[in-house]
Amino acid sequence: xxxxxxxxxxxxxxxAPQVATDPRISVDLAHxxxxxxxxxxxxxxxxxxxxxxxxxxxxxxxxGRGLNFEELRDYLPGDDIRSIDWKVTARTxxxxxxxxxxxxxxxxxxxxxxxxxxxxxSERNMKSVTAAEAAALAAFRILDQGDRVGGIVFGDRxxxxxxxxxxxxxxxxxxxxxxxANSLLRADxxxxxxxxxxxxxxxxxxxxxxxxxxxxxxxxxxxDAETERLVSGLxxxxxxxxxxxxxxxxxxxxxxxxxxxxxxxxQAEIDTEDRTRHRALSDMVRGRVxxxxxxxxxxxxxxxxxxxxxETLPQxxxxxxxxxxxxxx
Numbered sequence: 196x197x198x199x200x201x202x203x204x205x206x207x208x209x210x211a212p213q214v215a216t217d218p219r220i221s222v223d224l225a226h227x228x229x230x231x232x233x234x235x236x237x238x239x240x241x242x243x244x245x246x247x248x249x250x251x252x253x254x255x256x257x258x259g260r261g262l263n264f265e266e267l268r269d270y271l272p273g274d275d276i277r278s279i280d281w282k283v284t285a286r287t288x289x290x291x292x293x294x295x296x297x298x299x300x301x302x303x304x305x306x307x308x309x310x311x312x313x314x315x316x317s318e319r320n321m322k323s324v325t326a327a328e329a330a331a332l333a334a335f336r337i338l339d340q341g342d343r344v345g346g347i348v349f350g351d352r353x354x355x356x357x358x359x360x361x362x363x364x365x366x367x368x369x370x371x372x373x374x375x376a377n378s379l380l381r382a383d384x385x386x387x388x389x390x391x392x393x394x395x396x397x398x399x400x401x402x403x404x405x406x407x408x409x410x411x412x413x414x415x416x417x418x419d420a421e422t423e424r425l426v427s428g429l430x431x432x433x434x435x436x437x438x439x440x441x442x443x444x445x446x447x448x449x450x451x452x453x454x455x456x457x458x459x460x461x462q463a464e465i466d467t468e469d470r471t472r473h474r475a476l477s478d479m480v481r482g483r484v485x486x487x488x489x490x491x492x493x494x495x496x497x498x499x500x501x502x503x504x505x506e507t508l509p510q511x512x513x514x515x516x517x518x519x520x521x522x523x524x
Contacts, residue, residue: 237336249497267292302344325503325507437490437496
């Protein structure tokens with residue numbers, strides 16, 4: 196187990212075949228690779244459909260690739276006057292323009308939560324599966340657009356970093372790390388203190404200093420003031436998109452249930468017939484969701500609410516104003 200966690204952490208996991216499992220509970224490398232063709236229906240370019248949440252009133256538009264300085268030259272009739280370099284013009288006495296070219300690609304970093312808090316699902320998928328599928332779809336499409344793609348995959352005890360590259364090999368390493376991290380999630384996993392989202396965002400800040408597309412897919416379990424500070428800072432220097440992965444339980448906790456919860460060692464029974472307990476649980480879960488959604492208003496960060504109770508691709512297409520698309524066979 197330690198060796199496997201180390202290979203995930205360094206992004207050198209093997210592509211050995213895994214035992215087939217229910218893809219709603221656990222995803223393997225073959226399943227993630229099978230999403231490539233469906234990813235072509237998405238877009239992460241600055242020009243977004245009018246109904247896309249990435250083009251919404253509260254969210255900043257995707258800024259796209261940056262510009263590289265090429266040269267200074269004399270002004271020619273027909274040049275855009277906005278490109279005139281007034282300092283050089285004043286110094287030389289002749290109008291000069293700055294020639295800029297668009298960067299050939301833009302680095303993208305996809306951050307995927309695969310902690311035990313994500314190993315939950317009440318209807319269709321585990322939250323961990325929805326996050327993994329969304330990450331694979333985004334990675335395929337971003338590379339296909341000609342941009343560099345990399346990622347950070349983190350579980351309870353490990354973090355795998357794959358630096359953004361315009362390379363199929365880097366994408367395969369990202370998918371392999373994601374598949375292996377997902378396979379470590381199981382009901383009898385040891386109870387450990389999980390890696391915090393805040394520490395992961397510190398790593399993101401180190402890698403993506405500016406002008407990256409950053410997509411974070413998580414349930415945002417355990418956030419604090421430093422988490423907010425990091426989100427705010429990343430959003431000012433990069434295009435940051437938050438994929439808030441929830442389960443239908445987060446929005447409508449049924450009454451009259453007796454729930455058995457366990458950390459793998461201890462277990463407890465929660466009776467939702469007790470109205471006080473029901474309200475306390477509902478307030479706790481909804482409070483975290485509301486806090487993340489409020490970052491959209493406060494920081495201008497687009498938030499894509501993804502439900503583990505629905506198929507992944509159609510809801511992403513709907514959020515991006517593209518329509519439902521074809522259902523998975």
